[in-house]
Amino acid sequence: MAEDADHRPAECEHVDFLKDRHVRFFQRSLQKDNMIEWIYSLQVLPTEDGSNMERCGFRGSSHIGLPYSSKGPGTAHPYDSGHIAMTYTGLASLLLLGDDLGRVDKRACLVGLKALQLEDGSFYSSYDNGIGQGAGLESHGGSTFCAIASLRLMGRLQETLSERELDRIRRWCLLDVFQYTNYEKNRNYILSTQDRLVGGFAKWPDSHPEGLPAPAAAAAGVAEGRQDQRSSCT
Secondary structure (H helix, E strand, O other): OHHHHHOOOOOOOOOOOOHHHHHHHHHHHOOHHHHHHHHHHOEEOOOOOOOOHHHOEEOOOOOOOOOOOOOOOOOOOOOOOOOHHHHHHHHHHHHHOOOOOOOOOHHHHHHHHHHOOOOOOOOOEOOOOOEEOOOOOOEOHHHHHHHHHHHHHOOOHHHHOOHHHHHHHHHHHHOOOHHHOOHHHHHHHHHHOEOOOOOOEOOOOOOOOEOOHHHHHHHHHHHHOOOOOOOOOO
16 A cells, blocks of 8 residues: 555646657557447447337447447347437547547437436436436436537537526536535546556556546546646645
8 A cells, every 4th residue: 555655646746647648548559440330330220110219329338239230220129229328428439539420310319318308308307407317316427427418519408408407407517516626636636547658547546547537537637627737736
């Protein structure tokens, strides 16, 4: 434990964002074209008769055994459906890989997301107006982020949710507590998970970098508006 603590940045230590090394890390790690095709193969496309439109979006994996295909029409399966989090992840990953979303069936995705909404327009909204993972469940930051981001990436946020509904979600997201976030410590912790040799982010300090933590780390930096700045303690 003492050895691990020695490798973590001191509270007031300057920690740089190693952008060039992260770029090289992903260039080595990614086979872009193959990854784009694989992501498209996880899109739940409409069947020829359109009977599954309310189940469209992106699935998380090929676990149910449907044939590999990145083109339509879709194949009907009683347990196949899109998922809010995976729809966001699929869209965000395609954009990160430089895809123009030209093969995304936007109408089908929108119908699938709308099918997950309640009558008031929220996605399983709870008493506090956030978005939960299921009907009647507690609001969840991940579900709220994925639902809003998916609609925003498709350019359908404003037409899907009314301004009143968005205001309610904003109030839930903020709740006047964001001001209490310690930006310095958050940023230093995130940057402490960088691999200083090969680039990339890990889930925690002194661990091997992976592809998954990078978008989360970048999103956290953008949220604070400081992802490319040096930090200082006052």
